[in-house]
Each structure stands twice: as structure tokens, then as C-alpha cells.
Amino acid sequence: MPPSRRRRVLLTAAALLGVTVFALLLWQGPWWLDGGHLRQHDLQPADGAVITGFRTTLVALGAGVVAVLGLYYTHKGHQHTQALFRATVEEQVTGRYVEAVKLLGSDSAHQRIGGVFGLERIMRDSVRDHSTVVEVLAAFIRGRSLADDSDRPHLPRRAAEDLQAALTVLGRRPVHADEPRIDLRHTRLAFARLQQARLHRADFEAADLQGADLTRTDLTEADFEHTDLRGANLTGADLTGAKLAGADLTGAWGLTAPQLLTARVYADTVLPPELASDPRIQAARRPPA
Known part of the structure; x- marks a missing residue:
């Protein structure tokens, strides 16, 4: 017999036994407990008072037990309903995730963009899937834009729409x-548009960020080792703790000495001339990483 069925049989038997015991107590209980003082026949008012008091108390106790059991099973039913709801939601999220990932592999840029925003919705709806979506989107960007050493004399003036x-x-x-x-x-x-983005601890090692707009972007503790930042707009960007070993910031816009003094600047960090000659920056440079 399956465990669930065995449990139902035992519960049914226990319920029937409980009802039987309750009925017997209600019928014969007064005589079982106080049979020496209660008459079997020709009951007197005093006997009726004892019997009525006993049965009233027993009924009240029975009602209390029924109420407690009702609350218990209501709570269990609510838990079961909640579990079913969570399972349904997770199943829906999984289905949406699979469909969004499929769209990322589409030949159509519009469908890929749809997949990206589908994953964003999942990331906001499901805390459990947040990290997975971040990793998937980062992998999508890497797969679509892996840098190579080939000569690219004519760079596009903006990032592809799906990457953006x-x-x-x-x-x-x-x-x-x-x-x-x-x-x-x-x-x-x-030329990616990353203004006001939250890119704390992002790893841009050896990435090409020429002309990227990083205005007021959170780049704290980001890794820009050997990153090409020529002509990037760094106006108001937070570079606190950012690693700039071997980074090329030639022609970077809006870059200031106070920003650089919060970052990790190395001897091989290429800076605009006016910043490279600043005594404070020179003193803050570290040996090559």
C-alpha cells in the first residue's frame, strides 16, 4: 500500500475511533466517572445537573478539539496551496527563461533584443535567477563582441543595438x-553608451572601450587592466579602487586628477599629458602590475 494511502486509512480509522469514544463518553461517561452517586433509573434533579454539566463540558472540549484540528488542516492546506503556487511560478519563470535564451541565439537582431529584455524581466521577478541572468547576459556580450588583434581602422561609431x-x-x-x-x-x-550604469567590480580586462560614454558611471573596483579607453567620456565616473594597470586613457574626456587619485594608477597607465605630468599622479603611480 502506498504511504499516502496508508496514512489516509490510519487517519480515517483514528477519526472513527475518536467519534466512537466521544459518543460513548457522551452516553455513559457520567456513570463511568461517578457511577456510585448517579441513579440508573428514576433520575433526580441533582443527577440531571451532574449529567448535564459533564456532557456540556465534554461537548465544549470536543468543539475545541474540532476547532484546533480545523485550524491545523486549514494551515496545512494554505501551505500546500502556497507550495503549488511557488512551483507554478517557478515553472513559468523557467519557461520564460528558456524562451528568452533561445531568442539570444536568433539571427534577427530584433529577436535578440527581445531576449535581452525578457531576461531583464526575469531578473526583476525572480531573485533566485538574478545571478544566472547576469552571467548569461555577460556571456552573450562576450560571444557577440570578442575582441581580437586584427586591424580595425574604421571602428563603428556606436555599439550594435543588441549589445547595447x-x-x-x-x-x-x-x-x-x-x-x-x-x-x-x-x-x-x-562607443558603447554606459552612462550612469552600475558596473561595480566589472572586469573589462583587455576590452576595447574606445569612445565609450561612461559619464557618472559606477566603476568602483572595476578591472581595466590593459583596457583601451582612448577617447572615452569619464565625466563624473567613480573610479574608486579601479585597476588601471596598462590601461590607455589617451584623450579621455572629463578625467580629473581627483578621480585618478581614488583609482589604482600604475607606471604603465597611459594618461593624457596634463594628468601624466601632475605631481600628485606621479607620486601615486604604482610599479607595473
């Missing part, structure tokens, strides 16, 4: 305590 969509979503993702580091190493993101 993925970058935008990553830059405005909800705050999450255990989110992974965004891995964008060796990516080609020239």
Missing part, C-alpha cells in the same frame, strides 16, 4: 547581495 541593450540591462540591474562579477574581458565595446 544587454549592456543597458546589466548597468541598471537590481542590487543583489551575492551577484557575480560581470565578466566583460576582451570585448569590443567601442
